[in-house]
Amino acid sequence: MANPVTTGSAAATPPTASKTTTSKILWILFSLLLIATGVVGGTSWWVFQKVNGAVETVRDTTAPAIFDVFAARDALVKADSAAVDSFRSGEVTLTGPGLQYQNQLALASQNLVQVAASNATGKGSQRIQLLEALLESYASLIEQADAHTGTPLGTADLWYASHVVHAGDSPILTELGNLVDDQTRVLNDQVAASSMTIENLLKWIAPIVLLFVLLVVTQVFLRNRFRRAANWPLLAATLVLLGLSIVMSFAIISQYRLESSRDTLGQIVRLRQEQPSAADIRGQQALAKLMEGECGEAKGGCGPTIDQFVSDHKLAGNTTVDISDKRIVNLTAEFHDRINNASEYTDWKYFVPALTGPIFFVFIPLGLWPRIEEYRYRPR
Amino acid sequence: MIYSRGPAIYLFIVTILINTILTACSAPGSAGSVSVLGSWTDGEQRDFDKVLKQFTQDTGIQVKYQGTRALDEELASEVQNGTTPDIAIVSSFGNLRHYLNNNRLHSISDVIGKPERDAYIKQWPEVQKLGTDSLYGVVIKANLKSIIWYDPRRRPEPAVQTWDQLVTLGETIAKTGGRLWCMGMGSTPISGWPGTDWIEDILLHQFGTDIYQQWASGKLPWTSQQVKDAWQKWGTITATTGSKSTLLTDWADAGRPMFTNPPGCYLDHQPSFIIASYQNYKNEKLKPKNDFDFFPFPAGVADGTFEVSADMATMFNDTPQARKLIKYLATTKAQAIWPYIGGGAFSANKEVSQNVYPDGVSKKISSDLTSTNTLCYDASDIMPSTMRDAFYHAVLEYLSDPNRLDQVLDELDKVRQGITPAEWLNIPCGH
Numbered sequence: 001m002a003n004p005v006t007t008g009s010a011a012a013t014p015p016t017a018s019k020t021t022t023s024k025i026l027w028i029l030f031s032l033l034l035i036a037t038g039v040v041g042g043t044s045w046w047v048f049q050k051v052n053g054a055v056e057t058v059r060d061t062t063a064p065a066i067f068d069v070f071a072a073r074d075a076l077v078k079a080d081s082a083a084v085d086s087f088r089s090g091e092v093t094l095t096g097p098g099l100q101y102q103n104q105l106a107l108a109s110q111n112l113v114q115v116a117a118s119n120a121t122g123k124g125s126q127r128i129q130l131l132e133a134l135l136e137s138y139a140s141l142i143e144q145a146d147a148h149t150g151t152p153l154g155t156a157d158l159w160y161a162s163h164v165v166h167a168g169d170s171p172i173l174t175e176l177g178n179l180v181d182d183q184t185r186v187l188n189d190q191v192a193a194s195s196m197t198i199e200n201l202l203k204w205i206a207p208i209v210l211l212f213v214l215l216v217v218t219q220v221f222l223r224n225r226f227r228r229a230a231n232w233p234l235l236a237a238t239l240v241l242l243g244l245s246i247v248m249s250f251a252i253i254s255q256y257r258l259e260s261s262r263d264t265l266g267q268i269v270r271l272r273q274e275q276p277s278a279a280d281i282r283g284q285q286a287l288a289k290l291m292e293g294e295c296g297e298a299k300g301g302c303g304p305t306i307d308q309f310v311s312d313h314k315l316a317g318n319t320t321v322d323i324s325d326k327r328i329v330n331l332t333a334e335f336h337d338r339i340n341n342a343s344e345y346t347d348w349k350y351f352v353p354a355l356t357g358p359i360f361f362v363f364i365p366l367g368l369w370p371r372i373e374e375y376r377y378r379p380r
Numbered sequence: 381m382i383y384s385r386g387p388a389i390y391l392f393i394v395t396i397l398i399n400t401i402l403t404a405c406s407a408p409g410s411a412g413s414v415s416v417l418g419s420w421t422d423g424e425q426r427d428f429d430k431v432l433k434q435f436t437q438d439t440g441i442q443v444k445y446q447g448t449r450a451l452d453e454e455l456a457s458e459v460q461n462g463t464t465p466d467i468a469i470v471s472s473f474g475n476l477r478h479y480l481n482n483n484r485l486h487s488i489s490d491v492i493g494k495p496e497r498d499a500y501i502k503q504w505p506e507v508q509k510l511g512t513d514s515l516y517g518v519v520i521k522a523n524l525k526s527i528i529w530y531d532p533r534r535r536p537e538p539a540v541q542t543w544d545q546l547v548t549l550g551e552t553i554a555k556t557g558g559r560l561w562c563m564g565m566g567s568t569p570i571s572g573w574p575g576t577d578w579i580e581d582i583l584l585h586q587f588g589t590d591i592y593q594q595w596a597s598g599k600l601p602w603t604s605q606q607v608k609d610a611w612q613k614w615g616t617i618t619a620t621t622g623s624k625s626t627l628l629t630d631w632a633d634a635g636r637p638m639f640t641n642p643p644g645c646y647l648d649h650q651p652s653f654i655i656a657s658y659q660n661y662k663n664e665k666l667k668p669k670n671d672f673d674f675f676p677f678p679a680g681v682a683d684g685t686f687e688v689s690a691d692m693a694t695m696f697n698d699t700p701q702a703r704k705l706i707k708y709l710a711t712t713k714a715q716a717i718w719p720y721i722g723g724g725a726f727s728a729n730k731e732v733s734q735n736v737y738p739d740g741v742s743k744k745i746s747s748d749l750t751s752t753n754t755l756c757y758d759a760s761d762i763m764p765s766t767m768r769d770a771f772y773h774a775v776l777e778y779l780s781d782p783n784r785l786d787q788v789l790d791e792l793d794k795v796r797q798g799i800t801p802a803e804w805l806n807i808p809c810g811h
Binding site for chain 1: 448450453454457458461463564565566568569571622623624625626627628629630633634636637644776777779780781
């Protein structure tokens with residue numbers, strides 16, 4: 001790097017007052033550039049960390065928890081339906097509630113354990129405990145129904161068990177629905193926290209623009225003062241900054257994908273919450289038929305509760321949703337595509353702001369320190 | 381000029397500071413919060429919220445209410461996890477003994493003043509003391525039991541006053557192909573409790589308060605002649621109702637046939653909170669007095685004696701906010717809010733004016749809860765939870781197969797013997 005003092009040009013040997021001003025300006029620019037670099041590094045890291053954190057949490061924790069709750073629900077209604085079928089066919093006297101019931105109930109339990117593992121809400125753990133207690137209560141009633149098969153109490157136990165799942169106060173299906181609502185609320189909060197609001201965009205863009213302006217101003221200042229075409233280290237820093245800006249725009253794309261995956265998941269949740277599953281309807285209709293058969297022979301019938309239940313399920317329509325429903329399957333695949341895509345935009349790039357920080361801290365001193373050094377031992 | 385500005389600026393700054401402090405103090409939530417766990421959900425929760433809203437308006441303290449029907453499980457879980465609510469509103473006091481023994485429950489003797497204590501007839505403080513010398517709870521909602529509901533336009537004649545008359549009336553109606561009693565045991569996950577109310581009422585009114593208290597506090601065996609007799613007497617009633625129908629009907633639905641044409645049954649043995657269910661029967665606009673009314677359970681040897689139950693607020697965390705809420709809930713002002721809303725809520729506070737109750741039936745219930753009647757707390761609700769659950773289940777077993785009574789009572793007595801004396805509550809009947 002050429003020393004302007006030794007070149008003998010008039011501009012390179014300014015008067016003392018001018019030298020002092022140049023020295024001050026150089027120090028000010030140097031300090032501002034370092035501060036701006038720190039701010040850019042911090043805000044870029046913050047933006048990436050927010051978006052990447054949200055994407056990872058939704059992909060690995062909150063969304064799986066929601067899917068696990070639905071899986072638990074599906075397994076439970078299948079277990080209940082299988083148990084009713086066993087009682088209706090008389091198979092219960094030989095094999096108890098049946099293997100299908102046992103397997104599906106175990107699956108429902110396992111799904112709840114998985115929900116507990118990935119549960120994202122404080123309230124959720126209390127609800128999961130309640131659900132586990134209700135599930136135990138349900139299994140115990142089915143066992144009792146099995147033990148009392150052929151007696152009025154056996155029929156009543158089966159009915160009470162069904163109530164634990166479907167009706168009465170705080171049935172399991174309602175609690176599972178509440179658990180989905182809890183998790184969905186958390187998911188929405190997580191996505192909203194990294195949302196590209198004007199405020200968040202400004203927090204990210206303003207420091208980059210400031211650093212860019214400072215680099216340009218410094219470049220112009222050095223050019224005017226020292227008559228150089230360009231300060232190459234500062235030019236390199238400017239290019240790195242532009243590169244960082246491009247990488248940072250991936251965070252916006254990632255956030256957009258995250259929000260669209262949230263919307264898709266919202267559609268899945270709505271679809272599955274609004275309509276009962278086909279297995280559920282089948283199970284309840286089978287129970288209604290079983291009760292109707294039992295009550296025909298009973299003295300005084302089975303009372304108003306069962307009469308109403310039988311009448312409701314005779315009229316029950318077929319507006320159901322099944323996990324094999326094409327729309328659900330497509331939406332689920334769409335959700336996974338979008339969330340994985342969101343993740344691809346941020347995963348390794350997460351480290352870019354961390355890497356660019358040291359680069360700036362190398363290039364900026366490299367560009368300015370020789371000029372500062374020139375004025376360092378001059379008389380003030 | 382310069383010198384006169386100093387005090388003005390000083391005053392200005394002081395005013396701003398005072399305003400800031402006052403605003404901060406009056407901001408929502410600045411007075412802290414209190415967490416409450418109770419069993420009320422949906423409509424009942426909305427009604428209770430109105431009681432709590434008044435408290436927040438008066439004190440600025442926010443109340444975080446969580447309602448769950450699986451209250452016992454939830455409370456046990458929260459206590460175990462160290463996330464105990466500040467206040468729990470419970471109706472089955474058997475579990476409270478356990479929390480009391482483990483020092484989880486705080487006395488509120490120094491929270492409730494004399495005026496609030498004097499506002500209750502003697503029996504209610506006995507309940508609130510949980511059989512100890514200290515006060516542990518405030519009854520928020522009291523329920524009158526030992527009553528039989530009927531449709532005034534279809535009351536079967538003659539009006540009955542004794543147990544024998546009641547049995548004879550049932551037999552007479554059965555001969556004509558009708559059914560006297562509406563009955564349903566369903567109440568998942570605690571099916572069977574309506575049957576326990578029957579047995580308790582029969583034992584109380586046929587054998588008196590002493591026998592009832594001995595039995596409720598675990599001192600009288602289930603296999604005793606008196607207890608067996610109570611079950612058998614109930615058996616004469618259930619023989620006419622059909623076991624499947626009784627087992628499979630939800631308690632709140634049991635009274636529906638009473639209002640059909642022709643009626644499917646004529647009498648419904650239910651606590652006072654059934655009013656809310658009657659009023660919510662679909663396609664019916666049932667009104668107290670016109671459509672339903674009650675008479676007391678046949679007195680036997682215990683005339684003027686009623687079984688009662690209640691939802692009681694108890695303090696699990698001794699915080700200033702919890703204390704304030706407990707104190708507020710005991711006041712006549714707070715006690716009057718829910719009865720005024722209606723829906724079968726009654727206060728045990730005798731200072732609550734009868735005028736807050738919307739109809740004559742409610743006024744009569746309120747009067748029975750606060751007058752000089754002898755009140756005995758629901759036995760199953762003060763039994764340890766193991767005993768209570770076994771009792772509920774035994775009712776279902778007995779209904780399914782009345783011939784197993786001896787075996788059922790033996791099993792219940794084994795459960796009783798397995799419970800240590802320290803786990804039993806002893807709340808005497810009183811007035």
